[in-house]
Amino acid sequence: MATTYEPIATTTLGSAAADITFSSISGTYTDLRLIFEGMAVSAGQDIYCQVNGDTGSNYSHTRLTGNGTAASSSRGSSLAFMRFSDGGSPQTTNTSVTKVDFMGYSNTTTYKTVINRADNSNRGTDAVVNLWRSTAAITSIKFYISSGNIASGATATLYGIKSA
């Protein structure tokens, strides 16, 4: 059996930064998985993402959130970004752990579906599905927060998963 789960790149922030970007992603895998662990410089930020430098209104999502008291669901349509978190967003003193799966990221037949979990033990938990309305292969991923910087010490790792 082939080994099929490979780390592509890891970034650990030595100082606060506006984003973490992975580029020149090869199309040799079936899926991509991105795992983020980190905090935000300012409070109340959500985790966003753009792919292939696309800043158009080509993204949408459906969220499921639990905040310790109640479960809720909401959505965003025709947005300029993917959204990965609500209750699971990073805080200034509590980390968010976010696991994102880019399904069939390199196929050029279908739009891209991205599913993720985001968790913050002090705030809440999310399950989210995002759609990027493009049949282009994903070759770059910009991971950022809704306002301000990602805090120093945050880590993001991109993995490639290859099927038989």
Added chain:
Amino acid sequence: MSPILGARGGLAASAYGFTSGAAAVGNYESIQTVTVGSGGAANITFSSIAATYSHLQVRCMYNTITNADNIGMTLNGSTTPSRVHYLYGDGATATAGSTTSNLFTIQAGANATIMYGMVIDLLDYSNTNKYKTLRSLGGGDFNGSGVTWLSSALYATTSAISSFTLQGSGGQLFTQYSSFALYGIK
């Protein structure tokens, strides 16, 4: 392995590593992949699964041809779940429930261009001393509608899982390009 990728924002040098949720390299193996051809497929079956792993994972990208349909899973040819618990959101309301029917996902629409994504874990699948527990995370968004879900399923069998079948519980066909990849985790 692909080249190391660039990072922006005055970042420190990159290094390989693992965090929670990641499988160790070498312990995650591709077993088989099924991609649906033209005309669609009524079901997807993986059989003759070796018992050499600790867990199985199925990574799915799929839709149905004509109408929305929920997806069920049957183990070893005939075993359906004795209980499924689910939590899903449709963009307006979060709903939790349970069922004894062969329901594993919540599907919201059929579309040839937009696929649902789902990851199913079959935990301790070859253990013959306990019932089998499966879980899934999935969803599909259609820019104005969609659903995301979490579910778990109990199968009241102590038999090792050597085969399983995914199918639309209402008989819908999986659309062309739907893909189901089975992995073993040691």
